[in-house]
Amino acid sequence: VPIRSGVQMDESALIRAAQAGDHAAFEQLVTAYDQSVLRLAMNLLRSPEDARDVYQEAFLRVFRNLHNFRFDCSFHTWLYRIVTNLCLDQMRKRKVRKEEPSILNTPEGLLDRMDSVPEERVDGDPQRYLFSGQVRIRIKEVLGQLTPRERMVFELRHYQGLRLRRIGEILGTTEEAAKNCLFRATQKMRTGLGEFI
Amino acid sequence: MSTGHDEMNCIAAREQFAMLLYGELSFDEEEQVEAHLDGCAECRAVLSQEKAVSASFDAFEIQPPPSLLRSCREELHARLMDEEATPAVTHGSWWAQFTDMLTRRPAWAVLRPMGALTLVALGFLGARLMPGAFFWTGGGRGDLQSMGLVEPQASRVRYVEPGSDGRVQIVLDETRQRVVSGRLDDLKIRALLMTAAKDPSDPGLRAETVDILNTRAQSADVRDLLIYEMKNDKKAGVRLKAMEGLKAFAQEGAVRAALSQVLLTDANPGLRTQAIDLLTGGTNTSGDRQMVSTLQELMQRGEQQDYVRERCRQVLEAMNASAETY
Numbered sequence: 001v002p003i004r005s006g007v008q009m010d011e012s013a014l015i016r017a018a019q020a021g022d023h024a025a026f027e028q029l030v031t032a033y034d035q036s037v038l039r040l041a042m043n044l045l046r047s048p049e050d051a052r053d054v055y056q057e058a059f060l061r062v063f064r065n066l067h068n069f070r071f072d073c074s075f076h077t078w079l080y081r082i083v084t085n086l087c088l089d090q091m092r093k094r095k096v097r098k099e100e101p102s103i104l105n106t107p108e109g110l111l112d113r114m115d116s117v118p119e120e121r122v123d124g125d126p127q128r129y130l131f132s133g134q135v136r137i138r139i140k141e142v143l144g145q146l147t148p149r150e151r152m153v154f155e156l157r158h159y160q161g162l163r164l165r166r167i168g169e170i171l172g173t174t175e176e177a178a179k180n181c182l183f184r185a186t187q188k189m190r191t192g193l194g195e196f197i
Numbered sequence: 198m199s200t201g202h203d204e205m206n207c208i209a210a211r212e213q214f215a216m217l218l219y220g221e222l223s224f225d226e227e228e229q230v231e232a233h234l235d236g237c238a239e240c241r242a243v244l245s246q247e248k249a250v251s252a253s254f255d256a257f258e259i260q261p262p263p264s265l266l267r268s269c270r271e272e273l274h275a276r277l278m279d280e281e282a283t284p285a286v287t288h289g290s291w292w293a294q295f296t297d298m299l300t301r302r303p304a305w306a307v308l309r310p311m312g313a314l315t316l317v318a319l320g321f322l323g324a325r326l327m328p329g330a331f332f333w334t335g336g337g338r339g340d341l342q343s344m345g346l347v348e349p350q351a352s353r354v355r356y357v358e359p360g361s362d363g364r365v366q367i368v369l370d371e372t373r374q375r376v377v378s379g380r381l382d383d384l385k386i387r388a389l390l391m392t393a394a395k396d397p398s399d400p401g402l403r404a405e406t407v408d409i410l411n412t413r414a415q416s417a418d419v420r421d422l423l424i425y426e427m428k429n430d431k432k433a434g435v436r437l438k439a440m441e442g443l444k445a446f447a448q449e450g451a452v453r454a455a456l457s458q459v460l461l462t463d464a465n466p467g468l469r470t471q472a473i474d475l476l477t478g479g480t481n482t483s484g485d486r487q488m489v490s491t492l493q494e495l496m497q498r499g500e501q502q503d504y505v506r507e508r509c510r511q512v513l514e515a516m517n518a519s520a521e522t523y
Contacts (some may be wrong), residue, residue: 023277030273035261038269042261049474051261055269056276063277139257157219158251159258164221179221186215193250 002048015042015075019066026066030059036160037083044087044155045094054090058083073169080170084152091148142192150185157182206233210240264504272467279434282400289299381413391422400432407435411442420446424455429430433465440471447475457491466502473505477512488517 011032011088017025036059041051061082069078146154152171162170168178210233216222217230218356277505358366379386387410394406407426413419419442426439446452453476460472476488492509500506513519 022283026277027274031270034270035266038261038266039259042265044257046259048261048265049478052265052269053271056273059273060276060280063280135253139253143257157221158254164219179216182219182221183212183215187212189250189254190215190247 011075012071015066015069015071019069026063028064029075033079034059037079040080040083040155040160041087044151044158045090050090054083054086057086077166077169080156081172084156084170086150088148091151138193142189145192146185146188150181150188153178153181154185207237207240210234210237211243214244217244218251219249224391253503264507268467268470268504272470275433275465275467276437279400279432282432381409387413387419391418394422394426397431400430400435403430403432403435404438407438407442411438414442414446418453420485422450424451428458430454433468436463436465436468440468440475444475447478453485453487457487460505471503471506473508477508489513489516493518 014025014029018029027136033154034055038051038055041054042048045051045054058079143151149171153167156167156170157164164174164178164182168175171178175180211458213222213226213230217227222230261279377386377389381387381390390406390410393402394410396402396406403426407423410419410422414423415457423439423442427436427443430436430439436459440456443452443455447456456476460469460476463469463472476485476491492513495505495509496513501511
């Protein structure tokens with residue numbers, strides 16, 4: 001829950017204050033969620049520039065339309081509807097590309113997201129081959145083969161830790177449909193990584 | 198395959214492993230899978246491997262660098278300030294709803310050119326750019342509005358002149374709306390848009406017009422206008438939009454010179470962040486002396502913005518250029 005002036009403020013009070021034109025309240029709403037929004041966009045789009053565009057556009061839309069927010073769903077769900085729509089749109093446009101770069105040009109310099117995948121473990125674990133270079137390359141390929149929706153559901157469940165019920169609400173579908181989508185994604189990944197399993 | 202378990206049971210159980218790991222099985226489904234696992238060593242091994250695969254995906258996640266989050270917040274703050282100062286494009290008017298409709302739909306990028314044409318057809322430019330005036334000599338009673346003569350914003354009294362018989366003659370400047378419709382490559386339409394992009398009275402109009410012109414940035418005249426807007430518009434939001442349109446041309450000399458100027462002189466941190474990214478993000482920057490001198494100048498004068506300073510340092514180091522000597 002966002003903190004304001006040392007006093008814990010209920011989120012709905014914060015939203016109402018922002019709706020009434022309280023800039024500080026709006027910026028607190030932003031900072032309560034913007035890290036996860038940026039993380040989602042960065043992981044899905046793998047481009048700091050595109051992630052920045054999504055970030056700006058999403059929060060500007062929230063700002064412009066907050067007066068229409070009627071508490072029919074949680075603010076998080078409402079915000080994520082906007083963000084996921086923007087990301088899906090970008091991903092669909094990019095789908096013409098066969099392969100996404102694993103090298104990211106970040107403000108901190110070049111970052112290879114594969115570098116974050118650990119090398120072979122040294123403890124003699126029988127699964128250590130899973131972390132070999134081949135698997136790292138394959139993971140990149142497999143993620144690239146998912147449809148934008150599958151990728152989105154996988155990202156929201158696996159990395160953002162959202163429940164399928166919530167994912168269904170965000171994507172405007174049922175929990176069952178989200179589950180089927182996640183199932184397809186995991187099946188594809190299992191098939192893609194089959195030789196390593 | 199373990200004895201006591203037919204092939205279907207193993208296949209069915211394994212199909213549930215992913216949902217089991219995500220905790221997305223119902224109580225009954227989980228019970229069935231676990232009952233199967235109790236008696237099937239092979240499936241337990243497969244589940245163990247699936248956990249390892251899942252863990253390998255865990256490590257594939259990236260965290261956005263703190264500086265990216267910081268610059269995003271700075272840029273958003275600036276754009277919100279700008280947005281607040283531009284009521285024409287905010288909060289619920291038919292205009293805001295219309296422009297929001299254009300941008301909200303997932304296919305907004307496809308719709309934007311259509312929107313551009315529609316905007317022109319709506320004639321809002323005509324209202325601003327083609328004023329007409331007439332002398333009113335009638336002798337009715339009541340105020341202007343009760344006479345149905347004018348909308349307050351569309352007309353104003355230029356001067357009044359007393360007559361000898363107690364009457365008064367009033368000269369009105371009146372704006373009449375006129376629909377102008379055409380494609381963006383029509384030179385007349387483009388000339389109207391170029392004028393609207395510099396309309397000092399309405400930043401909202403300038404922002405929308407620049408947005409439309411961004412789709413024609415391949416034309417030199419449009420690019421010149423975008424450069425002018427990026428350097429001179431009073432509103433950061435308009436300057437940012439102009440910069441968006443110039444992104445694809447960041448390797449061109451005139452654009453780079455303008456970006457350097459923005460980097461050196463603009464007060465908006467979001468713009469400066471974008472400017473340095475565009476200046477240093479290309480592949481053909483190694484021989485760019487102007488950029489090097491710009492970056493060195495920033496370092497020399499003690500750049501205050503963390504991200505810009507760090508980026509300067511990185512680029513200068515990469516180019517073996519000094520951050521201190523000139």
